[in-house]
Amino acid sequence: MKVFMARDLLQTNAGMAQRNRGVFSRHNILAINLISSPGAGKTTLLEKMLDALAGEMNIAVIEGDIYTSRDAQRLEDKGVEVIQINTAGACHLDAGMIAGVLKEMPLEKLDMIVIENVGNLVCPAEFDLGEDFKISVLSVSEGSDKPAKYPLIFRQSRACIINKIDLIPYTDFQLEQVIDEIKDINGNLEIFPVSATKGDGMGAWISWIRDMQKGKSRSAGE
Amino acid sequence: MHELALVQGLLESVLEQAKKHQIKKIERVKIVVGDMTSAMPESLQFAFEVLRRDTPAGEAVLEIERRPVKLTCQECHFVFRPEGLKYSCPQCVSGRTSIVEGRELFVEYFEGE
Ligand SMILES: Nc1nc2c(ncn2[C@@H]2O[C@H](COP(=O)(O)OP(=O)(O)OP(=O)(O)O)[C@@H](O)[C@H]2O)c(=O)[nH]1
Ligand SMILES: [Mg+2]
Ligand SMILES: [Zn+2]
Numbered sequence: 001m002k003v004f005m006a007r008d009l010l011q012t013n014a015g016m017a018q019r020n021r022g023v024f025s026r027h028n029i030l031a032i033n034l035i036s037s038p039g040a041g042k043t044t045l046l047e048k049m050l051d052a053l054a055g056e057m058n059i060a061v062i063e064g065d066i067y068t069s070r071d072a073q074r075l076e077d078k079g080v081e082v083i084q085i086n087t088a089g090a091c092h093l094d095a096g097m098i099a100g101v102l103k104e105m106p107l108e109k110l111d112m113i114v115i116e117n118v119g120n121l122v123c124p125a126e127f128d129l130g131e132d133f134k135i136s137v138l139s140v141s142e143g144s145d146k147p148a149k150y151p152l153i154f155r156q157s158r159a160c161i162i163n164k165i166d167l168i169p170y171t172d173f174q175l176e177q178v179i180d181e182i183k184d185i186n187g188n189l190e191i192f193p194v195s196a197t198k199g200d201g202m203g204a205w206i207s208w209i210r211d212m213q214k215g216k217s218r219s220a221g222e
Numbered sequence: 223m224h225e226l227a228l229v230q231g232l233l234e235s236v237l238e239q240a241k242k243h244q245i246k247k248i249e250r251v252k253i254v255v256g257d258m259t260s261a262m263p264e265s266l267q268f269a270f271e272v273l274r275r276d277t278p279a280g281e282a283v284l285e286i287e288r289r290p291v292k293l294t295c296q297e298c299h300f301v302f303r304p305e306g307l308k309y310s311c312p313q314c315v316s317g318r319t320s321i322v323e324g325r326e327l328f329v330e331y332f333e334g335e
Contacts, residue, residue, distance in 0.1 A: 003243055004331045007235050009228045009253070009261075092224055122260045123224040126327075151307055152260055155321070184308050187317010 013127055016095035020102065020130025027107045030216040031115065032209070033129050035153055036137035037146070038119030041163040043071045044196040045137065046114060050078040052206045057111035057213060062101060064093040064118045071116060081105065092123035095130055112213050121146065125153035132216065133158030140164040140173045147181045154182055159190040161205060166195040225265035226273070228327070233273050236332050240278055248279040248334035256289045258324035263288070278334070291324030 008014065024031045034042045046061060053059060060081040063072040072084040083101045085093060093115065105113075115131060117124040125134075136157040138146050141164055147154050154160060160182055168175060179191055190208060194201035232253065240248055251270075255261055263286050270284040294301045295311035296318040302311070310317045 001243060001245060001335060002331050002333045003239055003245070005235065005239060005329045007232075007329045009232055009327045009329070012231060090224070090227070094227075126224065126260045148307055151309075152258055155258065155309070181307065183317055184310055187310055187319070 010126065010128075013095045016099055017128035017130040020095055020098050022130075023102055023107065024113070024130060024132070027110065028217045029107065029110050029113055030213045031113045031129075031131040033115045033117055033124070033131040033134045034137060035117045035121065035124045035134055035157070036119060036139070037121050037142055040119070040137045040139040040142065041196045042116050042119070042137055043074055045161065045163065045194075046075060046116060047078065048196055048199075048202055049114070049206065049209070050075065050080055052202075053112075053210065054078060054080055056210075058109050059112045059114060060105055060110050062093075062098065062113060062115045064097075064116060066090070066118055087118055091118055091120050092127050093117050093129060094127050098129045111217065121150040121153050125150070125156050132212070135159050135161060137161045137163055138178075140167045140171055144172075144174050144178050147178060147185060151185050154185045154189065157186070157189060159192065159208070162191065162193040163196050165193045165200060166198045225261055226269045228261060229266060229269035229273055232329055233270075233277065233279060236279065236329060237277060240332070240334060245334040246278060248282045248332055250283050250285060250333040251279065252285045252287065252330045252332065254287045254289060254326045254328055254330055256291070256324040256326040258291050258321060259327050261327060282332075282334075287330075289323050289326050292322045293319040294322050295319050 036042050061075055063082060063084045064087060065071060066087055066089060069084045072082045075082045085097050085101060134157045136153045192201055192205040194205055236251055267284055274280055274282055290303060292303055293309060295316055297316040298314040300311055300313040309319055311319055
């Protein structure tokens with residue numbers, strides 16, 4: 001006997017993500033999902049974002065990490081709510097893990113939730129968490145070939161941050177070429193070359209994300 | 223390594239369906255995997271071989287059909303298969319395209335008796 005199923009392998013996650021999306025919407029919260037290889041600079045970017053934005057809006061952070069809570073500790077003295085999820089070996093966060101911690105969060109008070117996914121460009125691209133959009137972070141020290149090797153994440157993102165541009169003079173990283181390649185993969189992508197540590201380009205990124213947050217809270221009033 | 227989790231879910235739903243149809247032995251499971259997914263066929267095969275043990279799918283074959291990427295242009299509605307990573311429209315050069323095929327990741331059917 002042959003039994004036809006047409007069952008999506010990510011169906012359970014997709015249902016859960018949809019529920020999270022509803023929660024974010026009801027509370028007018030902009031939720032973003034930061035994805036990169038290990039060490040591209042997600043936590044550093046977050047530190048700088050919190051310095052720039054925590055005074056004007058209420059932000060909470062969900063830190064995904066395979067085993068440790070180091071990144072969460074780095075963010076704690078920024079005076080925002082930080083929730084740690086240890087995935088116990090799993091290479092990505094899934095929507096169920098996010099649903100589990102949303103219950104613990106002061107949703108009424110929040111304007112934005114930033115999720116730092118596990119350092120990995122492959123698997124997190126596949127798992128919808130219910131976020132408004134994904135942000136991929138690529139760093140100069142990883143070399144120029146990441147977009148070609150991992151097109152899915154660039155396709156799935158709304159914006160891409162190219163971090164550590166302060167290192168360009170010391171590498172063979174071809175910024176213009178990488179930007180062109182990323183645009184070939186996804187012509188709708190916003191691209192922000194920055195140095196999170198030195199500050200170059202951070203103004204444009206911060207003001208874009210601020211506008212996205214405002215857009216979300218405005219559309220919620222309609 | 224999320225393939226393990228994917229195959230776990232796959233097996234659970236196949237076994238549940240098999241029970242409903244009173245199928246005692248599953249011989250073949252057919253899945254469709256788009257090229258624009260992060261699931262690697264070899265890892266799926268490996269996970270399947272590990273997880274099928276001691277289940278009615280213990281000797282089942284996992285058949286994987288790949289689907290290449292197909293895009294449509296949001297401006298001129300041209301439908302095309304991209305060359306390499308050129309996902310922009312070859313007809314009007316617009317970068318605004320959407321994926322029609324290549325994101326599949328589903329169980330199509332299983333066979334058994
Ligand atoms: N030169 C330079 N180094 C940077 C920059 N941004 C971050 N780094 C350094 O890169 C290293 C990794 O940064 P993190 O912010 O911890 O990276 P991450 O993506 O959070 O790493 P994981 O969470 O482990 O995946 C740290 O030593 C940072 O100081 C930058 O703009 N320029
Ligand atoms: Mg980090
Ligand atoms: Zn076109």
